[in-house]
Amino acid sequence: MGIHNRILLAVDLHPDYDEYTTQRAVAFAKEQNAQLYIIHCIEPIHAYGAAQGYQLILEVEKQVEDEANKALSELAKQYNIPEEQQIIMQGPPQRVIVEQAKTLNADLIIVGEHGRHGFSLLFGSTADGIIHHAHCDVLAIRAQEEKKAE
């Protein structure tokens, strides 16, 4: 058993997302003999004063959620992560990830950098917020240099 037994991996399902970070995170969890949970957060669409289009926004949100479910399930299948360890939640990523780690009693949160652009929704201020508010360890996985330079 490693020093981490329950790991929560936060993934960014953006179509440009490089899978290198997921691969390394999964390899890392296996090394540690840890139980690996995978989470994706959907940020609510900001639409103040969109009274006329509100129904449309709800439909878009539903569509985004369906696609996220499909993408997460495909990703998880690739790495043999069972369905009960796949989590999709709506809300601000920082808060949702920190809360979920606590609920799962995770001892490590992994966030990955975005391959293509060198950052991601889960890096930058979100990673900072997670480090400051998480009750557990946090591992930030950097993208491959050559991928970033592309």
Add this chain to the structure above:
Amino acid sequence: MGIHNRILLAVDLHPDYDEYTTQRAVAFAKEQNAQLYIIHCIEPIHAYGAAQGYQLILEVEKQVEDEANKALSELAKQYNIPEEQQIIMQGPPQRVIVEQAKTLNADLIIVGEHGRHGFSLLFGSTADGIIHHAHCDVLAIRAQEEKKAE
């Protein structure tokens, strides 16, 4: 071999520093079968306009450095980290740690939270800066809850 082969562990040698983070970092490095380097940064004393007392400041800096060397060497001895893997450097911790990781071709930097106060020189904005500027992965190790609550 783990996903990390060369690890740079940044330590805070403050007398209140809780060794729990060091213990976990060392256990982690052993698990990964990695080569572990240990670094301590000494921040220069800010003394603008201290023309009259400049000699005194240099003496204090020398004393701080000597004590840091002694403390790091004792800590390293406890964990069987050889002398050539012990590093003391002067300068702003964030910059020094990031540069040193690059020089050593480290693939992981570990920073630890302070046990007693729940933060340390190496947490907070320094950890943020390291995550944003490091070329490699960064693991932030949280202090024990019961220690923080003391």
